[in-house]
Amino acid sequence: MRTITSIKNAKNSEKLVMITAYDALFAAIFNNKTDMILVGDSLNMSFNYAGDTLSVSTDMMIYHTKAVCKGAPDTFVITDMPFGAYLSEQAALKNCTRIYQETNSNAVKIEGGKERANIVKSLTRNSIAVMGHIGLMPQFVRSEGGFKIKGKDDESTQKLIDDARAIEDAGAFCIVLEGVKEDAGKAVTKAVSIPVIGIGAGRYTDGQVLVWSDMLGFFEKFRPKFVKQYLNGADLVKKAVEQYAEDVKSGKFPNDEFIY
């Protein structure tokens, strides 16, 4: 199982792989298959069909993290801190302490750059491991008027670099970089000595993360450009359920094999 040290040491030597999970069933399938599992607040969109991640609560994240930790006891698990749970150092400490005390999560993830560095610092100084998240930050969707790709010009790229450095200086062990042009992804990755895990950030980051229901083809509402679909999950399940319904209606199931 990964540790903070082995994740940090992976920089410049191997690519890191992260996947999201929201429940024990799928976490058990993913256990030991990736370096890290993120209990992402994306669960609100893919699991709960909300339009954004903003209505997630700390209680919800605790519920889902407990399930994921049970299913994947051998994988490094990170809990996404929900919108509103880290508006001040005090609130962040209180809510992240709950995550550590009520679940087996190994770390928390916080969205925000320079402006959130004081929060990251206060958490890491109090023994809470923090993964940063910069670039396209889904929790800023309403204040920014949509999901906006970053790093399109020098100024925006420099801001990403400054944000990444501030988060690193504050003690984060790793950073998620989402929705940026590939050149910006490369520049940010080069600018810090902790691993940068990309999602829609091009080829040059230290690793990749994908949302499980996107990459396995279960989420059908939309597919972002950066998602490679490794399975047609929804189609496979639909075919299986249709077959089950047909078998029951035709009397094919249950047959001798399935009765006491």
Ligand code: KIV
């Ligand atoms: O909530 C989430 O799943 C995330 C990933 C997209 C990185 O933050």
